Amino acid sequence: MNSSPEFPAGLPFVKMHGLGNDFVVVDTAQSGVPVTPALARAVGDRHRGVGFDQLAEVLLSERADLKLLFWNSDGSRSGACGNATRCVAEREMTARGTDCLAIETERGLLTARRGAEGMVSVNMGQPQLDWRDIPLARDVDIMALPLPGRPAAVGMGNPHCITVVTDAEAVALDVIGPKLEHDPLFPERTNVEFIEHRKDGTLRMRVWERGAGVTLACGSGACAVAVAAHKLGLTGREVRIELDGGWLTIDWREDGVWMTGPTAEVFSGTLSPGLLAALS
Numbered sequence: 674m675n676s677s678p679e680f681p682a683g684l685p686f687v688k689m690h691g692l693g694n695d696f697v698v699v700d701t702a703q704s705g706v707p708v709t710p711a712l713a714r715a716v717g718d719r720h721r722g723v724g725f726d727q728l729a730e731v732l733l734s735e736r737a738d739l740k741l742l743f744w745n746s747d748g749s750r751s752g753a754c755g756n757a758t759r760c761v762a763e764r765e766m767t768a769r770g771t772d773c774l775a776i777e778t779e780r781g782l783l784t785a786r787r788g789a790e791g792m793v794s795v796n797m798g799q800p801q802l803d804w805r806d807i808p809l810a811r812d813v814d815i816m817a818l819p820l821p822g823r824p825a826a827v828g829m830g831n832p833h834c835i836t837v838v839t840d841a842e843a844v845a846l847d848v849i850g851p852k853l854e855h856d857p858l859f860p861e862r863t864n865v866e867f868i869e870h871r872k873d874g875t876l877r878m879r880v881w882e883r884g885a886g887v888t889l890a891c892g893s894g895a896c897a898v899a900v901a902a903h904k905l906g907l908t909g910r911e912v913r914i915e916l917d918g919g920w921l922t923i924d925w926r927e928d929g930v931w932m933t934g935p936t937a938e939v940f941s942g943t944l945s946p947g948l949l950a951a952l953s
């Protein structure tokens with residue numbers, strides 16, 4: 674095995690997930706090893722690395738308890754990642770012995786709280802409902818985009834394209850997802866969600882994530898979906914959403930869109946110095 678003169682001890686990481694939306698958490702504040710697109714791609718490789726939907730990079734913050742940056746497995750960045758925010762918050766609240774945490778992200782300061790029955794909630798902030806903020810390439814009706822199925826567009830610090838369908842299971846996500854992800858209407862690409870409004874008032878949601886593909890869940894996507902479903906008159910401000918990996922509760926309150934759900938720590942390990950050396 675090669676050793677890295679720069680990082681002789683390798684890079685410690687923690688593997689976590691929220692409803693099967695899986696993450697590698699690395700603490701740059703402690704390790705001093707900054708994440709690069711190449712590192713994210715290498716660690717994100719499910720055969721030659723660890724594998725993740727997103728990598729959460731923990732940094733020091735002057736304004737909050739900590740700062741988080743999010744990376745997709747294709748090496749691109751995401752301004753928001755709700756499930757990773759909840760996972761890191763759980764770990765940090767446990768380490769610090771608190772029930773509340775302030776987290777700086779690219780989209781602003783987020784508040785996380787420990788909830789009942791081991792759940793963790795995070796306020797993902799107010800949705801972006803202006804076409805320039807989502808962002809879209811031009812001014813169109815954001816609740817009925819000029820695309821097949823008349824999807825809605827909502828930003829949560831990252832873009833989401835939401836189509837209401839009668840049968841979410843029947844959607845060929847891996848065919849339609851990448852088409853919408855790369856549609857020119859979305860200059861920064863987009864996450865893609867399909868939702869079915871069930872008779873019991875809940876939503877069934879399936880997701881194709883920008884930069885990661887089909888995932889078992891997407892927290893910011895669930896927030897965007899709840900906002901779109903409410904604006905389309907399907908649901909109230911609070912809704913339960915079933916994703917492939919489980920359930921999230923979303924509550925669009927006056928102070929922002931709160932998301933509540935489970936978190937899990939899976940294992941911790943050390944990225945080998947050889948892997949890091951190959952990238953430098």
Ligand SMILES: N[C@H](CCC[C@H](N)C(=O)O)C(=O)O
Pocket residue numbers: 694726727745750751752753754755756757831832864882883884885890891892893894
């Ligand atoms: N899984 C994340 C969202 C990742 C979004 C990312 N794929 C992007 O490029 O915006 C979540 O729980 O919110």
